Structure formats: structure tokens, C-alpha cells
Amino acid sequence: MTAMTTKTKIKTAPFGITPDGEPVELHTLTNNSGMQLSLSSYGATITRLLVPDRDGKLADVALGFDSLSPYLTSKIYLGCTVGRFANRIAQGRFTLNGKTFRLARNDGTNSLHGGLKGFDKRVWKTRVMPGQTSVRFSLRSPDGEEGYPGNLDASVTFTLTDSNEVRISYQAKTDRPTVVSLTNHTYFNLTGAGRGDILNHVLCVRADRYTPADERLIPTGKILPVAGSALDFRKPAPVGARLRQAGGDPAGYDHNFVLKTSASGKPSLAATLTEPGSGRVMKVFTDQPGMQFYSGNFLDGKTVGKGAKAYQRHAGLCLETQRFPDAPNQSRFPSAVLRPGETYRTTTIFKFLSLPQARNNKNKRRND
Ligand code: BGC
Numbered sequence: 001m002t003a004m005t006t007k008t009k010i011k012t013a014p015f016g017i018t019p020d021g022e023p024v025e026l027h028t029l030t031n032n033s034g035m036q037l038s039l040s041s042y043g044a045t046i047t048r049l050l051v052p053d054r055d056g057k058l059a060d061v062a063l064g065f066d067s068l069s070p071y072l073t074s075k076i077y078l079g080c081t082v083g084r085f086a087n088r089i090a091q092g093r094f095t096l097n098g099k100t101f102r103l104a105r106n107d108g109t110n111s112l113h114g115g116l117k118g119f120d121k122r123v124w125k126t127r128v129m130p131g132q133t134s135v136r137f138s139l140r141s142p143d144g145e146e147g148y149p150g151n152l153d154a155s156v157t158f159t160l161t162d163s164n165e166v167r168i169s170y171q172a173k174t175d176r177p178t179v180v181s182l183t184n185h186t187y188f189n190l191t192g193a194g195r196g197d198i199l200n201h202v203l204c205v206r207a208d209r210y211t212p213a214d215e216r217l218i219p220t221g222k223i224l225p226v227a228g229s230a231l232d233f234r235k236p237a238p239v240g241a242r243l244r245q246a247g248g249d250p251a252g253y254d255h256n257f258v259l260k261t262s263a264s265g266k267p268s269l270a271a272t273l274t275e276p277g278s279g280r281v282m283k284v285f286t287d288q289p290g291m292q293f294y295s296g297n298f299l300d301g302k303t304v305g306k307g308a309k310a311y312q313r314h315a316g317l318c319l320e321t322q323r324f325p326d327a328p329n330q331s332r333f334p335s336a337v338l339r340p341g342e343t344y345r346t347t348t349i350f351k352f353l354s355l356p357q358a359r360n361n362k363n364k365r366r367n368d
Pocket of ligand 1: 294
């Protein structure tokens, strides 16, 4: 019999035990070019993401913690899967089929990112797909959890491809009409987590419009053009260039873009983030109608992350693909309702390149 040499692409190690006695695992996926993705079953969380720069040097571009315990109490959603509903639902309340549902309020009078114990604070069941470089996390959210109707069976599958893509595919089914919007809340810093801020990162977003919000960050219901505003990233612009103009207190971006979705329903390019120093580039593809750009405005140095680095304001930025915030209360926004018999299915891809590679790809396309 010939010995088979299979290159192990997924390694699993214990990450800790929750106060309820639930063991948590850490899965590390490695691709051909040495890129690494570490995922914790607590919150279906990206804890570490090693990405090459233009010289092939790896850096961890995802903010996070070294061990489980700070994740248990942290309220800033580092790297986690957010659910059942990403971003805010005004007054923690919505009406569906004539019935009003009251949600757990954890953001003043609003419900944020699923409530007091969202999907980020749950231990997910894990299935490792050996050889396929995928890890699938699943959970059941019982009827009434955090106020949401319906037993919801949700899963999120992370795949690391040899073309340096992190693919995230979500699925959910319900037994009563409910609302769902799942996203990933990784704070990226393409220089490397804990190495300064993201203000010199250059962002380009494929959106002509956005959904303005009030001072409590609840959408007004209007959909406005980005033209002439700090939200105009149709041409690449440094994140820090128009921070004051973007508004907010502390100032910065915390806005939902209306993406140009592709007619095919397949993921299409939503944004390109470039860090000129390292030459790292991240492209975001999604099939979702919205993307929240959050520039880490509420980071204040109190959270101490990996390698004892304190995360100061703008230490990382999130590009959260999603249904629109407060969609359950906004009749003009795309629906976020999921009914029995339907499957909520969505994919977002974070693809990493480096500047010379990006240029080559452009030339290639031009010659195609
Ligand atoms: C929201 C912010 C919120 C942050 C919490 C982001 O997705 O847009 O308003 O403060 O999550 O970490």
C-alpha cells in the first residue's frame, strides 16, 4: 500500500472553556501561499488573518484577542459573526404580519447586532471539511431569543482558497416569519493589527447612494446620492481625508452604502481597500444590497488586543455586508424578512492581493 501524503490544511486546537463549561475550538486554515485564517467556534469569529504584503511578508490584518476570555466580555464585536440582525433596529421593535416584536435593547433604546446575547456570544457547532479548506459553524437560535420570532437554524461557512480569498457563506431557515441579516465584523488594518490607524488606507466603494442616519445612527429612511459628500468613494480616497465632514461624535464613518448589486445575484465587487505602505489590497465581493463602513470611531484605547496592543481610535475598519440597518421598520428598504420554506443564502468574499499583483491583474484584464 502506498503511503498517502495529505497536506493538512486545517488544524484544530482548544481555545478555552466558557463560564458555562462549553469547550471552544480554534481552527487554523493555511493555503498554498502561507496565508492563514484562524476561526474560533465562539461567535464564529475570525481571530487572526495572516496576509502577505508586496514582498510576501505576512502580517495579521484582523484585530482580535490572543485568548478566549476577553471575547466573552468584549462589546466591540471583534471579528465575529453578527446575528440575528446586523446593525440597529430602532427602539428594539418591529412589526411583522400585524404583530409587534420587542427585542432586547443594548444600544440606548435600540437593538444592536442581535441584542444582549447575539450570535457573537454563542458557541457554534463546528464541522471541519478536511481537504476542502472549509469550516462550517452552525447554531439554532430558539423562537423568542432576544425577542426574535421563529426557531432559526443558521450556519456560516468559511473557506480559504489558494487565490487568497476568504469566502464567507451564510444560510438560515426559520419555522415562523422572522427577519435576518448576518454579517462578519472583522476590523481590518492592512498594515497589521495594532500597528497604527487606518486613516491612510485608500478606499473605493462601488456605490452611488447611501442611507443617511440620525444622531442615534438610525436611518432616516431616505436614500441619498454620495456625490458631493464625504461618502463619495466612487474614486479611491484616503479614509482619513474627510473624517470631520463624515460627521459623528467621535467623527468618522459609520454609514451604510447602497451597493450596485449584480443582476445575476452572484457576489460582485463592492469595495477595494488599499494600504499603500505594505502594498496589501483587499477586495470585497458580495451579493448583499448594503455595506456598513465603520471606521472604528468608538475604539478608545481601552481594548487591549493581541500582543498587548491597545486599540486606539481608528485602529481598524469594518466593511460589513448586510441588509440595510433598521430594514424591518423601513418599508422602502429591501426586505429582510425570511419565511418558513425559504432559505436565507448569502456570500461575501474578502480577496487579498498586493499592489504589483493588482497592477498585473489590471493589465491582464485589459488584454483579455
Ligand atoms: C456599528 C457601530 C457600532 C459598532 C460596534 C458597527 O457595526 O456600525 O455603530 O458601534 O459596530 O462595535
